[in-house]
Amino acid sequence: MHENLFTPVTAGALAAKNRIVMAPMTRNRAGAGEAPGELNAEYYAQRAGAGLIITEGTQPSAEGQGYPHTPGLHTDRQREGWRTVAEAVHAEGGLIVGQIMHAGRISHPSIIGQAPLAPSAVRPDGEVFTGTGTEPFEEPREATTAEVEALVREYADAARVAIEAGLDGVELHGANGYLIAQFGATGTNHRTDRFGGDATGRATFLRETVAAAVAAVGADRVGLRLSPGNPFNDLQDDEPREGFHAALAIAEEAGLAYVHVCETAPDAGWSAVADARERFSGTLIASNGFTQEWSFADMDALVADGKADLVAIGRRFLANPDLTERIRTGAELNAPDEGTFYGGGAEGYVDYPTLQAAA
Numbered sequence: 001m002h003e004n005l006f007t008p009v010t011a012g013a014l015a016a017k018n019r020i021v022m023a024p025m026t027r028n029r030a031g032a033g034e035a036p037g038e039l040n041a042e043y044y045a046q047r048a049g050a051g052l053i054i055t056e057g058t059q060p061s062a063e064g065q066g067y068p069h070t071p072g073l074h075t076d077r078q079r080e081g082w083r084t085v086a087e088a089v090h091a092e093g094g095l096i097v098g099q100i101m102h103a104g105r106i107s108h109p110s111i112i113g114q115a116p117l118a119p120s121a122v123r124p125d126g127e128v129f130t131g132t133g134t135e136p137f138e139e140p141r142e143a144t145t146a147e148v149e150a151l152v153r154e155y156a157d158a159a160r161v162a163i164e165a166g167l168d169g170v171e172l173h174g175a176n177g178y179l180i181a182q183f184g185a186t187g188t189n190h191r192t193d194r195f196g197g198d199a200t201g202r203a204t205f206l207r208e209t210v211a212a213a214v215a216a217v218g219a220d221r222v223g224l225r226l227s228p229g230n231p232f233n234d235l236q237d238d239e240p241r242e243g244f245h246a247a248l249a250i251a252e253e254a255g256l257a258y259v260h261v262c263e264t265a266p267d268a269g270w271s272a273v274a275d276a277r278e279r280f281s282g283t284l285i286a287s288n289g290f291t292q293e294w295s296f297a298d299m300d301a302l303v304a305d306g307k308a309d310l311v312a313i314g315r316r317f318l319a320n321p322d323l324t325e326r327i328r329t330g331a332e333l334n335a336p337d338e339g340t341f342y343g344g345g346a347e348g349y350v351d352y353p354t355l356q357a358a359a
């Protein structure tokens with residue numbers, strides 16, 4: 001079934017065996033030193049049937065961490081942990097890129113020991129999960145221009161570490177209200193230096209980050225995820241489409257390996273996936289985002305109609321290690337257990353049964 005999802009495709013230097021991407025998912029199960037280990041390697045290797053795995057969001061610095069026990073990409077120990085993961089995935093014939101995620105204001109002093117850095121001192125509404133409970137967000141500290149320039153370098157350094165570790169590439173996390181999205185949005189970026197201003201000015205942080213990552217590891221190993229109009233993490237943006245178009249122009253000019261777009265909400269009146277197809281000539285990964293769910297038939301049609309090159313799947317991949325096989329054969333799916341999404345150990349992580357195990 002759904003045979004259009006089972007043809008190979010390339011994204012820059014990445015040669016995927018099928019069109020099914022495992023979406024990035026934070027699972028809060030890093031080991032000591034916020035480094036991945038054998039358990040994480042097992043989890044990702046189980047899902048190597050994907051054409052491409054995108055890892056959970058990974059902080060490029062200790063200050064970029066947003067949640068407890070998320071893995072980093074900035075120490076020797078973390079690099080060696082990712083090497084274990086990359087080798088395990090490659091041994092199963094998979095492909096894996098590391099998602100670089102600086103949380104910006106979506107963090108808390110109890111997690112990073114200081115006030116979070118952000119484009120502007122705008123406190124998010126809501127509460128942060130600290131590992132022991134929830135606390136209200138605090139006002140972040142506005143980064144100086146020099147600090148913003150250092151943030152740009154962090155992404156490039158993390159990209160270098162990812163490639164040294166043997167990961168196949170990196171995805172810059174420009175979606176879901178984290179640092180890159182905070183720079184892009186009107187509600188969170190009130191800066192008056194070159195990193196602020198109109199949609200093009202607010203995209204300066206992305207432009208410089210893309211350029212630095214490309215200089216570090218090559219455009220053919222750098223992807224970018226975007227979710228225009230997504231209000232998650234209290235992101236307020238009066239110009240989501242303008243900002244999205246500015247970001248797509250940056251991706252196009254840089255010749256990125258791929259752009260990964262979360263579709264806009266059904267009531268937005270426009271399609272982010274369609275805009276990306278029109279404005280970005282490289283490989284396009286489409287994701288349904290949090291506001292809708294696509295069936296496998298919907299995804300097959302997207303690829304068959306040339307509207308996207310690959311599709312990303314989150315929760316159904318989390319719960320079904322052999323998801324690609326289940327899609328191909330039309331088999332029943334395991335249901336995801338939300339209670340074990342964020343944190344814990346092997347339970348709800350590496351113990352979802354395969355079809356073979358269930359037989």
Ligand SMILES: Cc1cc2nc3c(=O)[nH]c(=O)nc-3n(C[C@H](O)[C@H](O)[C@H](O)COP(=O)(O)O)c2cc1C
Pocket residue numbers: 023024025026027055056057099101173175176225262287288289290292293312313314315316341342
């Ligand atoms: C447990 C969980 C963790 C997630 N963590 C991330 C993340 O680290 N980075 C990211 O870009 N998206 C993250 N997402 C969003 C997913 O990548 C995806 O866009 C979302 O789950 C919607 O797709 P789905 O309906 O296929 O699950 C997460 C989603 C879930 C369920």
